[in-house]
Amino acid sequence: MTVRRLGIWPILFWAVIAFQISVLPDTLGVGSMARVVNTLALVLFFVCSMSVLASQVSEQVFVFYCLPILMIAVGYLANVLRSANLEALSYLGLVIPWFAALSVPFTKGFDAERYWRLFYGFMLVACVIALLEYVAVFWGFLHPSILETKRGEFLKGVFTIFLGVENGTPHSSMYGVFAEPGTFAMYLLPALAYALVHRKILAAVLFLVCMLLTASLGGYLGIVLVAVAFVQWEARRRGAVASLFVALAAAVTVVCVFGTVYEFFADSYLEKGESAAARESNLDLFFRHFFDIAFDDPLGMKLHGDSLTELTKSDSLYIGSNFTIGNALIVGGLTSFIGYVMFLLVNTVCWLRAIGRTSHSKVMECVCVSFPAVLSFIVQRATIFDSALYAFLFAVPILSVLRRGPGDTSPDIALPSLTRSES
Numbered sequence: 001m002t003v004r005r006l007g008i009w010p011i012l013f014w015a016v017i018a019f020q021i022s023v024l025p026d027t028l029g030v031g032s033m034a035r036v037v038n039t040l041a042l043v044l045f046f047v048c049s050m051s052v053l054a055s056q057v058s059e060q061v062f063v064f065y066c067l068p069i070l071m072i073a074v075g076y077l078a079n080v081l082r083s084a085n086l087e088a089l090s091y092l093g094l095v096i097p098w099f100a101a102l103s104v105p106f107t108k109g110f111d112a113e114r115y116w117r118l119f120y121g122f123m124l125v126a127c128v129i130a131l132l133e134y135v136a137v138f139w140g141f142l143h144p145s146i147l148e149t150k151r152g153e154f155l156k157g158v159f160t161i162f163l164g165v166e167n168g169t170p171h172s173s174m175y176g177v178f179a180e181p182g183t184f185a186m187y188l189l190p191a192l193a194y195a196l197v198h199r200k201i202l203a204a205v206l207f208l209v210c211m212l213l214t215a216s217l218g219g220y221l222g223i224v225l226v227a228v229a230f231v232q233w234e235a236r237r238r239g240a241v242a243s244l245f246v247a248l249a250a251a252v253t254v255v256c257v258f259g260t261v262y263e264f265f266a267d268s269y270l271e272k273g274e275s276a277a278a279r280e281s282n283l284d285l286f287f288r289h290f291f292d293i294a295f296d297d298p299l300g301m302k303l304h305g306d307s308l309t310e311l312t313k314s315d316s317l318y319i320g321s322n323f324t325i326g327n328a329l330i331v332g333g334l335t336s337f338i339g340y341v342m343f344l345l346v347n348t349v350c351w352l353r354a355i356g357r358t359s360h361s362k363v364m365e366c367v368c369v370s371f372p373a374v375l376s377f378i379v380q381r382a383t384i385f386d387s388a389l390y391a392f393l394f395a396v397p398i399l400s401v402l403r404r405g406p407g408d409t410s411p412d413i414a415l416p417s418l419t420r421s422e423s
Contacts, residue, residue, distance in 0.1 A: 008044060009104060009392075013115060015041055016388040017122055020096070021187070022177040026149045027159050042096050045388075048103035057106075064346050064402055066102060071339025073098040075332025079300035088303040094331060097388045104391035105399055112363045115392040116194055123191035124203055127210045130176035130184075133157035134213065137170055144170055150307065151179055174213035185211055185219025186377050186384065189226055190393065193370035196230050197362055218380050222373035229369045233355075282320035283379060286329075293317050293329060300333035324378045324386060344385065347394070348375070350401040367397040 015037050018024050025034035057066055076095050080088050104110065136142035137157055144155035144162055155162040155170050160177055162170035178184040188207050195204040211219050293301075301315050308330065311318040319326050328340035351371045354364060371394075377383045384390050 009107060009110070010118075012041055012044065012100075012104075012388075013118060013392055016100075016392075017119075020093070021183075021387055021389065022126075023149070023161055023175075023179055024159065024177055026147060027156050027161060027177070038093055038096065041388075042092060042099065045096060045099035045103050049099045052103055052106045055106075058403075061399065061402060065399060068339040068342035068346065069098050069101050072328060072332060072336045072343065073102075075300065075328075075334075075336030075339065078335070079303060079332055082299060083303040085304055087305055091303050091331065094386075097386055097390060100388035100391035101395055104388075105395035110396060112393070112396040113361075116363055116366055119389065119393060120191050120194045120203075123187060124206070126177050127188075127206050129158075130160050130174055130210060131206070131213075133160045134174055137162065138172075172213075173215045174210060176210065180381065181214035182216045182218050182377075182381055185214045185216035185222065186374065186381070188214075188219065189222045189373045190366065190370040190384070192223070193226055193230070193366050193373075196226070197365045197369060218377055221376060225373040225376060226369055229372055233365065233369060282322040282326060285319035286323050286326040289317050289319060290329070293319070294334055297330075298334050300336070301330050303331070322380055324381075324383055327382070327386075344375075344378070346402070347371075347385070347398055350398045354397070354401050361397075364397050364400070367394055 019034040019037045019041075025031050053066065073095050076091070076098075080091050080095075083091075105112075133142060137144055142157055144157050146164075147154045147156035147161060153164065154175075155164045161175045163173065163175065165171050173181040174184065175181055176184045178187065188211050192204060192207045192211075194200075195207060208223070211223060296317060297315075301311055301318065304310055308318075308321040308327065311330070319330065321327055321330075325337070325340055325344075329337040332339075351368060354360070355368050360368070374384050378385075384394065
């Protein structure tokens with residue numbers, strides 16, 4: 001039995017959920033445990049990924065999938081090592097998703113449907129808890145306490161957090177068990193796609209209610225993208241005529257409501273104030289200073305502190321952390337930047353190939369319906385692509401498309417062997 005066949009993936013999946021994408025270590029007071037768990041996860045993902053690379057990965061998979069990921073991971077690790085300070089070690093957590101992507105989907109018998117179902121279940125429970133605590137706090141049944149984290153000061157219910165305003169009352173935006181309302185909204189989108197694909201209407205309504213309470217403009221745009229992708233998907237399954245009719249109906253609808261929708265998004269964007277300005281600034285600075293950063297810091301900016309924002313104090317070329325492509329350049333230099341761009345392009349091309357096919361599994365439907373919405377967050381924050389959840393939810397469907405030619409219509413998630421030989 002090789003390390004890749006050990007029954008560790010469910011444990012690592014829940015470790016990712018509890019200790020990496022949520023704020024549960026802060027609300028439950030288990031920050032020290034989180035550091036231990038994340039260190040163990042890094043080691044296990046690394047060992048498993050080396051096992052995969054040693055098992056003669058097919059040329060197509062290596063060039064278009066493994067190589068970009070290796071470039072990202074190597075760039076990150078090289079900069080952490082050359083930064084030569086203990087604070088830089090905290091950035092090793094950024095490497096975990098990439099080693100996960102190199103190991104998890106190559107496990108023999110990996111069941112992508114199982115992990116989509118588990119993720120949906122987690123989001124369902126997280127939304128119920130978030131809604132209950134939200135109502136309890138704002139109706140006066142639960143009095144939040146102050147919570148100090150490395151991201152700043154928050155108010156804590158039981159499991160969820162709230163942003164405190166000047167008078168000590170919680171802000172109305174829903175954070176749930178996530179670090180930001182926008183992050184909560186981003187993870188709601190694939191869960192919403194799952195609920196729609198599997199016809200779980202009550203769950204979809206719950207997700208939409210929580211999405212509304214996050215007040216995330218990116219989340220609202222994501223709902224539109226998920227809805228358009230889902231409706232078009234369902235229409236295409238019913239034939240070319242139905243697909244054409246839906247496309248025309250969608251075009252007419254867009255024309256009719258464009259003014260109202262544009263005004264809503266414009267007003268909402270302006271209400272974001274400094275948050276919106278920061279996103280604009282990050283994009284502008286990236287394009288303005290790209291060559292300066294590339295020449296001055298080809299290996300990435302020297303890392304220190306608990307987060308990337310600490311670089312503001314030490315590097316005049318720091319461009320902010322909202323644009324994930326820019327993050328790859330900052331943390332891993334040109335090597336990681338090129339790898340990250342390749343990785344996003346390969347994923348996008350595989351998605352385009354997938355939506356052009358007529359035969360699909362439920363997992364592939366979830367991926368295709370949610371992909372555009374999730375991708376839109378690259379200009380806002382670290383996305384699912386920068387999380388180990390990518391390995392559990394998106395990697396296998398993407399690889400299943402990558403392995404097949406454009407004219408191949410065989411089932412999507414049947415991955416008999418991603419390597420030339422199974423160890």
